[in-house]
Every structure is written in structure tokens, then in C-alpha cells.
Amino acid sequence: MPKLYSQIESGNCYKPRLLMAKLSLPFEHISMSSVDGSTRKPDFMAKNPNGKVPLLEFDDGRVLAESNAILLHLAEGSRFIPEDxxxxxxxxxxxxxxxxxxxxxxxxxxxxxxxxxxxxxxxxxxxxxxxxxxxxxxxxxxxxxxxxxxxxxxxxxxxxxxxxxxxxxxxxxxxxxxxxxxxxxxxxxxxxxxxxxxxxxxxx
CATH class of the missing domain: 1.20.1050.10 (Glutathione S-transferase Yfyf (Class Pi); Chain A, domain 2)
Structure with a gap:
């Protein structure tokens, strides 16, 4: 199951959660916070050197950062991307x-x-x-x-x-x-x- 590292009150993190809900895509949510330093810890920085959320981690270990890039990837082939x-x-x-x-x-x-x-x-x-x-x-x-x-x-x-x-x-x-x-x-x-x-x- 993919893991979504996100901060609950962040609009950028809300975007992929909203889309995944609409697409009924199962995922594990990993709560993060820029305040407590969790986005700057070495294990997370190894996944995203930019030290920001959201970050989507796939089952095979690949990761994808930047909220709109995540939206584009997840929405591919769905009603949320125009055919034209x-x-x-x-x-x-x-x-x-x-x-x-x-x-x-x-x-x-x-x-x-x-x-x-x-x-x-x-x-x-x-x-x-x-x-x-x-x-x-x-x-x-x-x-x-x-x-x-x-x-x-x-x-x-x-x-x-x-x-x-x-x-x-x-x-x-x-x-x-x-x-x-x-x-x-x-x-x-x-x-x-x-x-x-x-x-x-x-x-x-």
C-alpha cells in the first residue's frame, strides 16, 4: 500500500488526500509536521532532500514529491484530466x-x-x-x-x-x-x- 507523508492542516497535503479519496485509492497516512522537525529528520530527508511534504512513497520504494506532480500522476487516465x-x-x-x-x-x-x-x-x-x-x-x-x-x-x-x-x-x-x-x-x-x-x- 502506498504511503502518503503529509501534514493534516496543509492545503498542499490536502490535495493528494482529496484526490485519492475521490479515486478510492487505498493508502497509509504518515503524519508529519514542519514544527516538530519531523520533515528534517535524516530518514525523511533521505526520501525527500527538499524536506517537505506531501511525499508519496510507492510499494516498490520509489517516491514522488510536490503536490501537483502527485496529482498529475495519480489522476492519469481518470476523469480529472482532460482528453483534449x-x-x-x-x-x-x-x-x-x-x-x-x-x-x-x-x-x-x-x-x-x-x-x-x-x-x-x-x-x-x-x-x-x-x-x-x-x-x-x-x-x-x-x-x-x-x-x-x-x-x-x-x-x-x-x-x-x-x-x-x-x-x-x-x-x-x-x-x-x-x-x-x-x-x-x-x-x-x-x-x-x-x-x-x-x-x-x-x-x-
Whole structure:
């Protein structure tokens, strides 16, 4: 059975857990924490020299890091990856947007406000910059979701799963989602999709 090393409250770690639940893929969950140093221990660093989670370990000992790479691998051949080449490219576009534009602002601002160990980094300048950047990212999503029910047209893809992870908790970072009604409706749509589980979900 594959092992997923993840931190329960992390949006990046929620992504593969959510997809694996939707695909009914059995896995063993190994709880990790960046706070207690477990991601920096030698045995874990030997698996992922970057010292971050999530990390998926296969039965044969191979490992795969980076949340969106894990999504792409696990979703191959499923309904969550478009068959059309252009739509697949759009899906990749949103995955890159999530990591380069969305996560560095929305997820980081949430972390600065939620985790006590990050409070020292929550300077007024950084909070202002991440608020501005996060609102710009939400506006990009809003503009797309005014046109289509999901980010890549009419079907839910791993782009939606990736962006749902931190968007659904954006209010914890001080973002007012009522200003983005199409994003709010999309969040409900994603949560209503078959097999959906909350961020706290772990396999039995």
C-alpha cells in the first residue's frame, strides 16, 4: 500500500488526500509536521532532500514529491484530466498559476496569521503585499468562473482540486470571498462533487 507523508492542516497535503479519496485509492497516512522537525529528520530527508511534504512513497520504494506532480500522476487516465490536448494545457496553466501566484499569497498570508511560529514574519508590509497579491489571484479566478463552471470548462479537473485546497480556507487569511461570488459558487460546486472529503479527512 502506498504511503502518503503529509501534514493534516496543509492545503498542499490536502490535495493528494482529496484526490485519492475521490479515486478510492487505498493508502497509509504518515503524519508529519514542519514544527516538530519531523520533515528534517535524516530518514525523511533521505526520501525527500527538499524536506517537505506531501511525499508519496510507492510499494516498490520509489517516491514522488510536490503536490501537483502527485496529482498529475495519480489522476492519469481518470476523469480529472482532460482528453483534449488544449484543455490539458489549460489545466497545467492553472496548476502553475496555483503554485506561482495563488499559493505564495493566499496560503502564505493564512500561515502568517494562523501559525504562532510564523507571527514574527507577519510584518505589515508582508501582510499588505500578500493581501494585494491574493486578491489579484482571486480576481483572475473570478473572471474565469464567470464564464465556466470549472476552471477548465464544464468538467472538474485536478486544477480545481489544486486551487480548492487553499481557496476554501482563504477567509482564514483575511480574504473576503463575498467579493468573488463566482469563486464562492465554484467552491460549493467542488465540495458537492462525488467523493469529496474535508481537509481533516484521513483514511480509516
Amino acid at each position: 490536448a488544449y484543455e490539458r494545457a489549460l489545466m497545467y496553466q492553472w496548476l502553475f498559476f496555483e503554485q506561482y501566484t495563488h499559493e505564495p499569497n493566499i496560503a502564505v498570508r493564512r500561515a502568517l496569521l494562523v501559525y504562532p511560529e510564523r507571527a514574527k514574519d507577519a510584518t505589515p508590509e508582508r501582510l499588505a503585499a500578500t493581501l494585494e497579491g491574493g486578491n489579484k489571484a482571486l480576481l483572475v479566478m473570478e473572471n474565469q468562473l464567470q464564464k465556466t463552471p470549472y476552471l477548465v470548462g464544464t468538467n472538474l479537473t485536478i486544477a480545481d482540486i489544486a486551487l480548492y485546497a487553499y481557496t476554501h480556507e482563504a477567509n482564514q487569511g483575511g480574504f473576503d470571498l463575498s467579493a468573488y461570488p463566482s469563486v464562492a459558487k465554484w467552491l460549493s460546486r467542488v465540495a458537492g462533487d462525488e467523493g469529496h472529503v474535508p481537509i481533516t479527512w484521513l483514511p480509516a
